[in-house]
Amino acid sequence: METWTLSLLLVSLHGAAAVTHSLKYFDTASSGLTNFPEFVSVGMVDELQIVHYDSNTRRAEPKQDWMIRFTEEDPKYWKRQTELSLGNQQVNKVNIEEAKQRFNKTGGVHIFQVMAGCEWDDETNEVLRGFHQHGFDGEDFISFDMKTRTWIAPKQQAVSTKLKWDHNKAQTAQMNHYLTQICPESLKKFVKYGSSSLMRTELPLVSLLQKSPSSPVCCHATGFYPDRASLFWRKDGEELHEDVDHGEILHNHDGTFQMSVDLKLSSVPAEDWRRYECVFKLSGVEKNIVTRLDEAVIRTNAEKLNDMTTSSSIIIIIAAVVVLVLAVGGFMCYKKRKDKDPQKNVKTPLNPSPPPMSESGSDSLTEGVNSSTRLM
Template sequence: MLTLPWILVCNCNVCFFSPVSHSLQYVYSGTSEIPNLPEFVVIGLVDGEPFVHYDSNSHKMTPRQEWMARSEGPDYWNKERILHDAEQFPQHLPLKHTHQSLRFDTQKRSSLHDRLVQSMGVHTFQRMYSCDWDDETGATGAHEQFGYDGSDFLALDLKTMTYVAPVMQAIPTKQKWDRDNTRKDRYKRYFTQECIDWLKKYVSYGKSTLERTVRPEVSLLQKDPSSPVICHATGFFPKGIVVTWRKDGVDMHSDVEVGETLPNGDGTFQITSKLMVKPEDWKRNSYSCVVQHSQKDLPVLLEEKNIRTNQGLPWGIIIGCVAAALALVAVVVGVVLWRRSRTGNRKADRHRQQWRPTEPQVTCFKACNCTQSLYWGL
């Protein structure tokens, strides 16, 4: 499946991220036979943050960041709209599905809908490309990758300007593009010059936002007493982060599972690391989760008092809430009877017509009821 370029390797308990300071990335997604979903969507990201969006329903490229909205005028947005209206994958992997095997007709230029609908079913096609720039060393890099139905299809080797085909169905397209010197020259110029220039411009637009530092909030989570403990860091920016589990002060290299860094809805990120040891083990020894972000360490000692859980409410709390509710209802009933005893029959009748006891409001405070929502983008 398509992977994000800034995640290089997840080795045991540590995720190492590219040292590149800034990145410009575009993700193209094409779909077929999915009701109410645009057939073609483009998301542009700077340093992992969406800053522009286009889809084939609106036929508009729109800003996703305030700094982008105030930095470019109507001419820019109109040019982007024309570009993506014309794009729609006319030159990228025209897809046809014949006898349950993929065939790629690289000659036919038709709409994405025509090419995908012929496959008889729901399908997805993605193109992701990016360029990177280190504002300290000046080093640059680039990446381009194609996917079909969640699997890798083609990837560009920038050094040789040739494509790697991980599946047999991609070989005809690889051979065609590898022979096209005009296309290769155009793409090389874009990735080594034009993309970097655009990246520098966008970084200058959003400098105050893109170069901010937001420290993560770190929590230890556990579903039930026998479940693995999860170290969850969220709300941090920039994206680069290292999560480490330590036993008696020594980094662990086994019994740990690190998840991908995922975006939150507010421009920050989150990551989880799962400790796969039995509770009796971490209760006997000293375990801690250490989150390293922006050259600062945030250690959290693994102790029961530091763990948030989403177990059911303890019976004591449930019984207490029920008892409080019953007591409150009894009080309300007592008040009603007392008022009736203080009035005559006529007044009591009028009172019954005009007055209705309000339903008692009972609040039960949940004890450590923690639910976490992990978000996966495109």
């Protein structure tokens, strides 16, 4: 189960077009995990963490300096965020047990998660997508379809929840209002306050790595921002699609990203190596980073162990702790990135109450998502 859990934690959330911004909230309840909080809540803007809560600290805290400035106009913001997360923690503790009963699960590691948020295009001012999804053990459980304003239940075990929520018209209206109005307005404010961080660009360190002479050569880029980037091998100026293995974009502990792409060279003569090069492209940056395949610059497995393994392990561990909440949410979001129709098969939560509405109008700061509705 540990391998399965780690693989889920490292699922990446890919960025969209350069003008697209996203606001996502993730609530994750877990059981069977030792030395790990049973509940974690994270808010993210453009894949940058802005708020964090877990059942150990029992306190919502800002993760960016500009979030502190953002909430100066509302001194009670963090108190409300903490109270909201405390309520979600208790309800989702019940929900994970309910889900285990419905799927006839007993021992082992189990994860129940809510992901909610929206995407907005700052050029067209169009709300591209809203989503409210629940998942159990890495699979979709139930989700809200904005087009039909109904709940989708891909699992038989979620049908009773779907019928209950479809019948609650007030909750449906409030959910739709949150996703189409409140969430986008909050996102616009976040982007305004955090523009210096969210709109920055950072180029990576690109290295060529190889475990052994017979292993593929790995082109590894780390430290770039934002995550709207591509990394590929080309030969004689043409991008290669065969004998290459693309890795996912992963989070670094400092908010930047890393990715890699492997090239198999088992059938390539040494004299032809000079025809290959690795290319890194970052959205918004005109010049690419090109690294020619040269045995002299390849770092061997021994060098990698000395210089990179320790730091990479720390990065992965810290990222896992910070974004456990991305385990199921990342999985669901990633599948939708693959979908041509962003509204198709939108999945949602097991037992959510409607997201909180701002009592003071659109000028007030918006809280995270309230998932405090029980399944049964």
